[in-house]
Amino acid sequence: MVKELRYPLIEEIDTELSPLDAFELLFEGKHFSFFLDSGMDPGKLGRYSFIGSSPFLVLTSRGSEITLTRGAEKSSLRGTPFDVLNNFLGVYHLDSSSPQVPFLGGAVGYFSYDLCHFIERLPGTAVDDLR
Secondary structure, three states: OOOEEEOOOOOOOOOOOOHHHHHHHHHOOOOOOEEEEOOOOOOOHHHOEEEEOOOOOEEEEEOOEEEEEEOOEEEEEEOOHHHHHHHHHHHEEEOOOOOOOOOOOOOOOOOOHHHHHHOOOOOOOOOOOOO
16 A cells, blocks of 8 residues: 555644533534544643544454455455554554644544454354344
8 A cells, every 4th residue: 555644634723612512513414524622731742633524545444354444445355353453544644744643643433342353363143233
């Protein structure tokens, strides 16, 4: 894969809205939206909240079957989710001269409990109740 250099879009907004209110106003009902709120002291790291939506890529996996979704286009491959994610993080990176804030962008998402099988060997005793 060819590396793609990206530049973050950072905009400070002077508003009376809380971060949660801004998130609901901008992204309510949109798929793959995220809200990262520190809930910490605003004088320290708590001064930042991050909201976003409409990712350019969605990676999902069921075991070693991985699906990559880019808009309406889907592709499948096999491998470990961690290896595939690591490859994408190596390809898509931000300009290092970007302003310094705690999170400039990248991968936002969640890992399910089932990924433990890629980390350590555990007996497969659970019943798949999602099928």
